[in-house]
Amino acid sequence: MDQDFARLGAELKAARLRRRPRITQPEAANALGVGRSTVQKMESPRVSQVTRTTIRAYARLLGWTEQSVDQVLAGGEPTAAAEGERPLKAVPSDVGLSPDVEYELRTGKVLGSQVFNLGPDEEDGQIIVVLQGKRDATPAEVERIAARYRKARRHLQGIAAESDEVAES
Template identity: 60%
Template structure:
């Protein structure tokens, strides 16, 4: 090895940027939002009884450093939205396939 310091293999270099999400195929805007906020909850809502019926993936976030009151307000808003999203999923179960 030529010059430089030795660090354990799992330690990132000091100049490394925060780790980015794995290449999930998400838009840059979604990746930036995921990195910028604090995740409060995540959920997968199935659109049908079978795996190939699709899913809605929800990640509830607040701003980093939010107070307990702010997080509670976000969670209360999400409960209403979650009921709506779940109702969409149950409606798709009733749709007849062509």
């Protein structure tokens, strides 16, 4: 398995160096919202120390398909993303989302969103929820997801209400 990870790291580095326009490690890190050391790990045998979600986001940034990471780990070759299938673009770095959240937001289909205030004032914070499903979700799957969210929403509303009670005491 170590050889597979070493090969994955080498393939990712080679893909970055072949990319046109060329991208540096700091530029890749900025685009992914991670530190340069994370990119360095992904381009080395230490790639296994990085979350798969971040590795997949890096692969997409370099123009690979999402399956390419698993293909390389299994001894195969990476597959270039189809023409017109653009690599992931980064959310502005000042937003502060983790690479895992950015990746999930970019790869799924947003079905809805809601903001729960944790207190009466803006300074009290919020819980921001994005309801998401697969891009090709059927209407039945979307309804199943919505039903599950309705149950979870009650709990989130309860958390927000508990926060109001704590703020008032």
